[in-house]
Amino acid sequence: MNTPEPGLDGLAEAILRGVGGPENIESLTHCATRLRFQLHDGSKVDQTALDALDGVMGTVPQSGDRFQIVIGGAVANVHSTIVNLPSMSRSGAARPQSDADVKAAVRAKGRGRFAWLDNFFEYLSDSFRPLLGVLLGASLIIAIASVLDALGVVDFRAEDKSATWVFVDAMWRSVLYFLPIMVAYNAAKKLKIDPWVGATVMAAVMTPNFTGMLNPDSGIPGVTCTTNSTLGTQQCVAEVFGLPLQLNDYGGQVFVPLLMVALLALVYKGLRRVFPENIQLVFVPFFSMLIMIPVTAFLIGPLGVWAGSGIGEGLAWLNDNAPIVFAIFIPLLYPFLVPLGLHWPLNALMLQNINTIGYDFIQGPMGAWNFACFGATAGVLLLSIRHREPLMRQTATGALAAGLLGGISEPSLYGIHLRFKRIYPRMLVGCLVGGVIVGVLGGVDTEAFAFTSVLTIPVFSPVGVYLIAITAAFVTAMVLVYVSDYRTPEERAQANAERDAAEAAATETRTGTAAADDRELVTVGAAAAGAPATTTATAPVVAAPAGTTGTGTGLSAPVAGRVIGLDQVEDPVFASRALGEGVGIEPADGRVVAPVDGELITVADTGHAFGIRTADGVEVLIHIGIDTVQMRGEGFDVHVTPGQHVSTGDLLAEVDLGAVRVANHPTVTLMTVLNTADLTAVEPHTGQDVTAGTPVVTVRR
Numbered sequence: 134m135n136t137p138e139p140g141l142d143g144l145a146e147a148i149l150r151g152v153g154g155p156e157n158i159e160s161l162t163h164c165a166t167r168l169r170f171q172l173h174d175g176s177k178v179d180q181t182a183l184d185a186l187d188g189v190m191g192t193v194p195q196s197g198d199r200f201q202i203v204i205g206g207a208v209a210n211v212h213s214t215i216v217n218l219p220s221m222s223r224s225g226a227a228r229p230q231s232d233a234d235v236k237a238a239v240r241a242k243g244r245g246r247f248a249w250l251d252n253f254f255e256y257l258s259d260s261f262r263p264l265l266g267v268l269l270g271a272s273l274i275i276a277i278a279s280v281l282d283a284l285g286v287v288d289f290r291a292e293d294k295s296a297t298w299v300f301v302d303a304m305w306r307s308v309l310y311f312l313p314i315m316v317a318y319n320a321a322k323k324l325k326i327d328p329w330v331g332a333t334v335m336a337a338v339m340t341p342n343f344t345g346m347l348n349p350d351s352g353i354p355g356v357t358c359t360t361n362s363t364l365g366t367q368q369c370v371a372e373v374f375g376l377p378l379q380l381n382d383y384g385g386q387v388f389v390p391l392l393m394v395a396l397l398a399l400v401y402k403g404l405r406r407v408f409p410e411n412i413q414l415v416f417v418p419f420f421s422m423l424i425m426i427p428v429t430a431f432l433i434g435p436l437g438v439w440a441g442s443g444i445g446e447g448l449a450w451l452n453d454n455a456p457i458v459f460a461i462f463i464p465l466l467y468p469f470l471v472p473l474g475l476h477w478p479l480n481a482l483m484l485q486n487i488n489t490i491g492y493d494f495i496q497g498p499m500g501a502w503n504f505a506c507f508g509a510t511a512g513v514l515l516l517s518i519r520h521r522e523p524l525m526r527q528t529a530t531g532a533l534a535a536g537l538l539g540g541i542s543e544p545s546l547y548g549i550h551l552r553f554k555r556i557y558p559r560m561l562v563g564c565l566v567g568g569v570i571v572g573v574l575g576g577v578d579t580e581a582f583a584f585t586s587v588l589t590i591p592v593f594s595p596v597g598v599y600l601i602a603i604t605a606a607f608v609t610a611m612v613l614v615y616v617s618d619y620r621t622p623e624e625r626a627q628a629n630a631e632r633d634a635a636e637a638a639a640t641e642t643r644t645g646t647a648a649a650d651d652r653e654l655v656t657v658g659a660a661a662a663g664a665p666a667t668t669t670a671t672a673p674v675v676a677a678p679a680g681t682t683g684t685g686t687g688l689s690a691p692v693a694g695r696v697i698g699l700d701q702v703e704d705p706v707f708a709s710r711a712l713g714e715g716v717g718i719e720p721a722d723g724r725v726v727a728p729v730d731g732e733l734i735t736v737a738d739t740g741h742a743f744g745i746r747t748a749d750g751v752e753v754l755i756h757i758g759i760d761t762v763q764m765r766g767e768g769f770d771v772h773v774t775p776g777q778h779v780s781t782g783d784l785l786a787e788v789d790l791g792a793v794r795v796a797n798h799p800t801v802t803l804m805t806v807l808n809t810a811d812l813t814a815v816e817p818h819t820g821q822d823v824t825a826g827t828p829v830v831t832v833r834r
Contacts (some may be wrong), residue, residue, distance in 0.1 A: 134322050136400065140368070141207075141210055141211060141214040142218075142411045142744050143349050144186065144187070144189075144211060145214040145215040145218055145221075146218065146220075147178045147182075147186050147204060148168070148183065148186070148189070148211070149215065149218065149220065149221075150179070150182070151178065151179045151180075151182050152170055152172060152176060152177070152178050152183070152200060153172065153174065153177030153179075153201075154177075154220075155218075155220045155221050156173075156186075157172050157174055157177050158170060158171075158221075158785070159171040159172060159173055159198075160171075161212070161215065161216065161415045162207050162212075163204075163209065163211075164211040164734075165551075166206060167193070167201045167202065167203050167204065167208060168201065168202040168204060168211065168212060168215070169199070169200075169201050170199065170200045170202070170818065171197075171198065171199055172198045172200055173198065174198060175194065175198040175199070175200060176192070176726030177589060178200055178670060179783075179796060180192050180194065182358075183202060188204065188211070189202055189203070190203040190204065190528060191203040191502055191533075191552060195810040196515065196537070206408075208304075209266075210406070212818075215379075222466060222678060223601075228612075230734060236757075241298060247266070249294045254521075256320065256323055256324070256325075256391075257465030259319065259320075259323040260316050260319045260320040260391060261392075262675075263279070264308075264312070264315055264316070264319070265383075267308050267315075267435070267651050270305075270308070271304075271305040271308040271309060271428070271582070274304050274305040275582075275583055275589070275592055276304050276573060277588075278298075278301060278302075278305075280588075280591050283816060286805075292382065299309065301754045303682075306359065309384075309385050309484070309487075309582060310384040310385055310422055311339070311384070311385050312384075312385055312386075312387065312484065312657070313335050313339065313383055313385070313387065313389060313390045314332050314335045314336050314339065314390070316335075316387055316390040316391065317331040317332050317335035317390035317393065318331055318332040318719070319333065319396050320390060320391055320394035320395075320498045320521060321397065321398070323420055324365075324395070324716075325396060325398075326394075326397065326398050326401040327401065327418060328403065328625045329415075329418075330401065330418050330421050331390070331393070331394045331397055331552070333371070333418075333422060333686040334393060334397060334421070334422060334527055335383070335390045335393065335428050335429070336398070336423045336425045336430055337391070337422075337429070337430070337492075338381075338383050338426070338430050338434055339383050339384060342380055343380075344378050344384075344388075344411070344431075346369065346371050346382075347369050347380050347382060349369065353371075354374040355371055355373070356370070356371045356372075356380075357369065357370050357372075358370075361366075362536065370756065373431075374431075375726060376431065376482055376777075378430060378431055379434075379435045379774060381435065381438050382432060383438075385484060385487065386437060387437060387440065387484050388437040388438075388440050389429070389433060389434050389437030391437075392436065392437050392440075393425065393428075393433045393434075393437070395530065396428070396433065396735070397421060397425050400420075400425060401417060401421050404417045404420050404421060405417055408583070419824075420737065422609065422635040422775030426671045430631050432520055437830060441502075448713070449486070449490060449494065452475075452494045452576060455577065456572050456576050457573060458567070458572070458574075459498065459741045460497075460501075460568045460569070460571040460572030460736060461498075461565065461568040461569060461572060462498075462568075463495060463498035463499055463501075463502070463568065464498050464501035464502035464505065464564035464565070464567055464568040465502075465561060465564050465565060465568065467499060467502040467503075467564075468506070468560065468564065468614065469503060470558065473519045473538075475706070479700035481496050481584055482495060482775075484582055485494055487580065487581070487830070488581060488701070489581060489661075489799060492578045492579060493578065493579055493582070494577070494578050494582045495727040496577075496579050496582075496585060496593070497576060497577025497579065497599055497602075498567075498568055498571050498572075498577070499585060500566070500567070500585035500593070500599060500602065500603050500606075501543065501564055501566075501567025501568045501570075501602050501603060502564045502606075503536065503540060503542055503558050503564075503566065503585040503603075503730055504563075504585070504603035504604075504606045504607040504610075505561075505562075505563030505564045505566075505567060505606040505607065505609070505610040506536065506542045506545050506546070506560060506610070507533060507534055507536040507537055507545065507607060507611040508543075508563055508606060508607035508608060508609065508610035508611035509545070509549075509550060509556050509558075509559060509560040509563065509613075509619075510532050510533045510536060510545040510549060510613075511529075511533055511607070511611045512535060512559075512610065512612070512613070512615040512619070513529045513549055513556070513614060513619050514526060514529035514554075514614050516532060516615055516619065517529055520625075520628070520629060520632065521632055521636070522628065522632065525549075528549060529549060532545040532549060533545070533760070536586070537586060537587045538586055538587065538588060539584065539586055540583075540584030540585045540586035540589065541584070542776060552619060553624075555614075555617065555618070555619050555620070555621065556614060556619050559610060559614050559617065560610045560614075561613075562609055562610065563605075563606040563607065563609040563613070564606060564610075566605050566607075566609045567602045567603060567605055567606030567607055568606075569600040569801060570598070570601055570605055571598065571599075571602045572687070574598040574601070574602070575595075576598075577593050577594050577595070577598055577599045577602070578593070578594055579593045579594065580592070580594075585603075586752050589806060594781050612623040612769075622735040622737055622744060623736075623737065623742055623756075623762070626712060626735070626744060626754055626807050627676070627712055629807060629808075630712045630713050630807050630808075630809070630810075631799070633807075633808055633809070633810035633811060636656075636810065637810035637811070657792030669699070673760060686729065686747060686749065686751050686831075686832040687729075687828040687830070687831055687832070688728045688729050688753060688804065688806075688828065688829060688830035688831075688832060689723050689726075689728045689729065689781055689782075689825070689826045689827060689828055689829065690718055690728065690804075690823045690824070690825055690827045690828075690829045691717075691718070691726055691727070691728045691755050691785070691804055691825065692718050692720040692721070692722070692723075692724065692726070692802045692825055693720065693721040693722055693823065693824045693825045694718045694720040694721040694802070694820050694822070694823065695718065695821075695823075696716050696717070696718050696818065696819045696820065696822075696823055696829050697718070697719065697819055697820075698716065698717070698817060699716065699717060699803075699805070701717065702717045702757045702759075702801060702803060702805075703759060703799055703801075704760075704799075707805065708754075710805075710809070712754060712805045712807060712828075713754070713805040713806045713808065713809035713810075713815070714805060714806055714809045714815040714817060715754075715803060715804045715805030715806055715817060715830060716752035716802045716803070716804055716817045716819055716829050716830060717802070717803050717804075717817075717822070718801065718802045718803075718804070718829070719788060719800070719801055720788075720800055720801070720802050722782065723787050723788035723789060724787055724791045724825060725743075725755065725757060725785045725786045725787070725802065726781075726782050726783060726784055726789060726825050726826065727745060727779040727780065727782060727783045727785055727786070728745070728746055728753060728755065728781065728782055728804055728829075729745060729751070729753055729781055730747060730754070730778075730779070730780050730781055731745040731746050731751075731775065731778070731779065732745065732746050732749070732777070732778050732779075733745055733746065733773055733774070733775055733776060733777045733778075733779060734746050734752075734775070734776075735754075736771065736773060736774060736775045736777065738758075738766065739761070739762050739764065739765055739766040739769060740755065740762070740764075740766050740770070740771040740786050741756065741757045741762055741769060741788075742756045742757065743755045743773070743785050744807070745779065749804060749834060750808070750811075750834070751808070751812070751832055751834070752806065752807040752808045753804065753805070753806060754803070754804070754805050754806075754807050755785070755802065755803070756802070756803040756804075757769070757788055757793075757800075757802050758788075758793050758800050758801065758802070759798055759799040759800045760794060760798050761796075761798050761800065763793070763798070764796050766832070767792060768788060768789035768792030769786055769787075769788055769789075769792060769797075770786060770787040770788070770790075771785070771786045772784045772785060772786060772787070773785050773786075775802075782826050795817040802828070804830065812832060812833065812834055813833045813834055814831070814832070814833035815830065815831075815832050815833075816830065816831045817829065817830050818830065818831070
């Protein structure tokens with residue numbers, strides 16, 4: 134592994150080098166777990182070097198010269214360290230663009246079928262994404278208060294709480310109440326206008342002066358309040374400049390600032406074209422406020438409240454009338470929204486629900502997705518312990534801690550799940566199980582916005598239903614991942630071989646094993662009766678310590694053909710012995726037979742690979758062709774199943790070698806001993822033409 138200099142400075146410098154240097158950076162931001170680079174030239178990125186860095190959980194190339202680096206919980210510190218490096222003074226300048234550059238940028242923006250739709254979702258996402266930290270902090274404060282409420286220490290929902298608990302309420306209500314101002318700031322920044330103007334316009338309708346008019350006893354002339362006898366709600370209207378102004382409490386509203394800033398951007402940019410640059414600092418904000426504060430108060434504010442309430446009530450209707458459908462749909466949708474950053478609009482609806490109807494019904498089913506995600510990570514952690522994979526164990530441990538304690542799924546997604554395609558289908562089963570339980574048992578609600586973690590379980594009601602659902606989702610995903618593995622059989626074989634080699638090297642270093650010159654090769658496993666004992670060894674041999682003797686295992690050729698050494702194989706993985714010592718055979722026909730007695734521990738679905746374990750623990754891999762997994766089984770007729778016991782010479786598969794050649798894949802059949810590092814000697818016998826069943830490898834334990 135390529136390890137940078139110690140500390141954050143070393144990691145920051147290594148990341149800068151990996152993205153092509155500071156002069157290649159146009160802009161740099163971060164979210165909860167990722168550094169987000171806008172680069173001048175994405176082709177300058179050394180993705181392999183970045184993936185190998187300690188502290189980097191993964192990388193995500195994107196269109197339009199954008200690049201993401203997944204850091205995890207330390208992302209803010211890494212971001213701060215990078216932007217404060219002296220060399221970063223050379224970054225941030227936009228390069229001159231040619232016509233081809235402009236055309237390429239326009240094409241890159243059209244990531245989906247409709248570019249405007251992509252931009253719309255990015256606007257929503259980037260307006261909320263920077264608030265992740267404070268929203269998480271508020272949700273944990275709510276969780277702690279809810280636990281104390283459950284224990285009878287304080288009545289969390291009482292109206293006559295002491296000053297102490299009123300103060301505690303203020304600690305989390307500050308985030309949710311003033312959320313519109315924060316959203317307005319981020320939205321304005323996203324649209325490249327002065328973010329403080331956006332925040333100011335939103336703050337104007339949230340001042341005590343404005344909200345004070347909502348009190349019918351305020352005595353302010355021109356304010357009239359009426360009560361809806363049917364709904365029991367109160368509506369106040371003020372006469373301002375001779376016009377009726379509908380009054381609303383905009384605390385916690387999210388649609389109002391989003392609508393307001395979209396219009397403000399048009400006004401602000403229009404004013405910048407009107408006023409000369411030397412007076413824009415004063416007059417552009419002035420006229421923006423003069424125009425947009427009344428427009429927001431009279432038009433956008435009431436419209437945003439109406440729109441948010443309408444959407445929330447529509448979802449509530451679906452939840453009330455088709456609760457099972459709703460409860461299943463939400464957890465199955467989230468696994469595809471979160472990796473794209475498109476889940477924030479739903480978070481906005483949660484906040485809107487709490488503000489308008491007093492509770493939210495989305496977060497409960499969403500918890501099934503989160504805990505299925507964390508369960509899949511737990512399955513990976515158990516497998517990493519079982520297979521002695523320290524790097525994956527560290528990654529899974531950190532991701533699981535961030536998920537269970539913080540409710541953050543990105544470390545799991547980017548650090549593990551999106552790297553191994555086998556995980557998602559199994560995780561989706563967990564999502565389905567949790568969603569079905571929520572729907573069948575009548576749904577789960579909450580009166581607070583909370584990240585779905587272990588700490589926030591008490592804020593959901595009924596808590597028993599929620600606990601059953603998330604536990605089922607977690608356990609289902611964990612068991613499925615653990616039982617079926619997150620790696621394919623080929624990936625597992627390679628990973629185990631690399632692990633064995635690393636452990637053997639470490640053991641040799643610690644114990645000071647004798648040099649090869651002091652060893653004597655003892656070859657066992659003689660040729661079958663009547664077969665010539667050819668022992669031309671052209672590949673490295675794992676030798677036995679001097680003076681040792683005993684019997685061994687002979688591996689026969691799985692196909693007829695010419696035997697070659699792994700050095701002659703056109704595949705770097707096999708040639709490097711990462712999958713163990715062995716031979717390649719240029720096949721004369723397509724009949725593939727078992728080279729040894731044992732149990733089939735692996736039979737690839739595509740029929741191109743088989744793994745056999747002998748009674749004395751020798752693990753043999755037979756791999757037919759190079760990259761033939763891409764043929765997806767076409768041309769491969771498999772005659773065995775996993776778990777089956779086979780004898781030497783039993784037919785494993787029949788392969789259409791012509792189809793392999795037409796698909797432009799080498800037909801060489803490879804046989805390697807996966808646990809070579811655990812054995813005393815593995816000797817290939819190359820340079821001969823053989824029939825299937827002729828001994829070609831001698832193994833000694």
